[in-house]
Amino acid sequence: MRQIPAVETLRRIWMQQFYAPTEDGNVQWRSPKDMPPSTLAIHSPYDVEAHYSSKRSVDWVGYKVHLTETCDRDCPHFITGVCTTLSTISDDAVVESVHQSLSKKSLLPEEHLVDTGYVTADHIVNSQANYGIELLGKVRINPSWQTQNNSKFSAEQFEVDWDNQVVTCPKGHQSIIWRPKIDNRGLRVVHVHFSQADCRHCPVRKRCTHSKAARRLTLQPQAKYNALRQRRQVQETSEFKQLYQQRAGVEGTLSQGVRRSALRQSRYVGLAKTHLQHILIVTALNLVRLSAWLSAIPLAQTRYSRFMELKPQIA
Structure with missing residues (x-):
């Protein structure tokens, strides 16, 4: 038995x-x-x-669905990709499979707007190199205590000379050790060490490190390091924020799927059948959107509560 x-x-x-x-x-x-x-x-x-x-305040037993849609202003916003995964798979783990799927259907975008959970230095570099896609999304800020306080010296304030394998600190001291290694996750990194003689008597030591030894830095490979550093600078600009606002449309897509087609309720058992259900739901939503576009029905605008409407608008 x-x-x-x-x-x-x-x-x-x-x-x-x-x-x-x-x-x-x-x-x-x-x-x-x-x-x-x-x-x-x-x-x-x-x-x-x-x-x-569990994600933020939502707990569930089931699966995850990741949707990709077009957001051009002069055509209907069709859903072009559906990826169903186990609920324990992180968002960043599906980026490669999403791009592979879109590539097979010749639906790769030039720019792919994604949530923060999908953006890593690896994906920024690989999306451009392998698919010619600019992956646009906010990367997480550096979690170090130096970054949280503007008066401290964060890793971004150190100048890296990749050709000569030397790092210069904000006070002009140069590193003495440049050591490529493999970290505990199997990723390539570079460990950089400064001289104890330079750090011990530095007048701004407390703004730089809490360590009794000299300051140490861990760098990702050059392409990933530069991509991450550049994105953290660009994502604070008004141009990026205005472009990134278009990503909010996918939240409306998820809401439409939930309200019209019970997207959050699986009618079947197993990942494969649940994925089939998601494909059928997306097909129906695309037909609804095509009908609305042919009937010249405008896209719904973001709804605000009465309280939020009282918030003054800043030009």
Whole structure:
């Protein structure tokens, strides 16, 4: 009987939820630290591929769907890509597969506006090199304490001479060690060390490092480092902010899918069938949008609450 899929599922659920029975036959619940991660745990006996996930204030058991749509002003906003994944897959992990799918259909855009969760230095460089796409999205700010305070010396204030493999600090001191390494995630990085003699007597040492030793920096490879540094500068400009406002349209697409087609409710069991459902929903939405465009129905504008309408507009 243990070869029956339903029995095997039940066995796995028991193993994930309970410790093995003791000699006297008692069974105990597992403590949270001994339970498997969401990527392995079965959260529904009816669908073993549906996993628990959480994003901001939303918790759910199921899947994720990633949509790509056009945003040209003179044509309907068609949805051109549908990517359904397990709920435990991070957003940045789907960028390559999305671009591959769009490439096969000859639907690659020149500019791809994406949310912060999809943007990494790798994707900025690889999207341009492999597909000729400019991946436009805000990158996360540097989390270091120096970056959080404008009076401190963050890594972006150090000048990097890649040809001579030397880094110069804001006070003019040059690094003494340039060491390429592989970090614990298997990624190539460069470790840079400064002289203790230079750092020990530096009058602005407290603005630069809390370490008792000299300041150390970890740099990504040149192409990724430059891409990340440039994006952090560009994303603060008014031109970028105005262009990036177009990405808000996909939020309306998700809302339309939820309201008209129950996008958040899977009618089927398993990832493959759920993906098919998403394709059918997107097909229906595209027909609705084509009909609206042919009927000259304008796009809906962003709705604001009565309270937000009182906010003064800044030109």
